[in-house]
Amino acid sequence: MPRDSARAKEPAADAEGGRFAYDGLDRVIHEKARLGLMTSLAASSEGVTFVELKELCRLTDGNLSRHLKVLEDAGLIALWKRGAGRNQQTLVRLTPTGRAEFLKYLEVLEQVVRDAGVAPAAAKKRLSPA
Numbered sequence: 001m002p003r004d005s006a007r008a009k010e011p012a013a014d015a016e017g018g019r020f021a022y023d024g025l026d027r028v029i030h031e032k033a034r035l036g037l038m039t040s041l042a043a044s045s046e047g048v049t050f051v052e053l054k055e056l057c058r059l060t061d062g063n064l065s066r067h068l069k070v071l072e073d074a075g076l077i078a079l080w081k082r083g084a085g086r087n088q089q090t091l092v093r094l095t096p097t098g099r100a101e102f103l104k105y106l107e108v109l110e111q112v113v114r115d116a117g118v119a120p121a122a123a124k125k126r127l128s129p130a
Helices: 032-042 050-057 061-073 096-127
Strands: 077-082 089-094
Touching (some): 032 050, 032 089, 032 096, 050 061, 050 089, 061 077, 089 096
Antiparallel strands (some): 077 089
């Protein structure tokens, strides 16, 4: 599946409106379990095993497999098998594209946090009597 088709497109915010549209919050990454997975993977350049991810993100085998498939289809992660037989492990790493997309996502998320601090002050100012 092409990477762009896995992502929901939203209309771009115009100059007058959409101040809080946050179009850069990628829906593939933004889902809670996948955000945890991406964060875990971003913290390890060597990659993380399936078992470690399962424990770190408190996911079942089935849920983890499904979320990894979504991220892999989007080109954000790569999976490798190492070992053989009963000792085989699945290693998961961010792709270079995945790391870049995650960093862009975090920039938008940081803007959300900054705006949340400004928004209450602006609302209070509008509501206070002149």
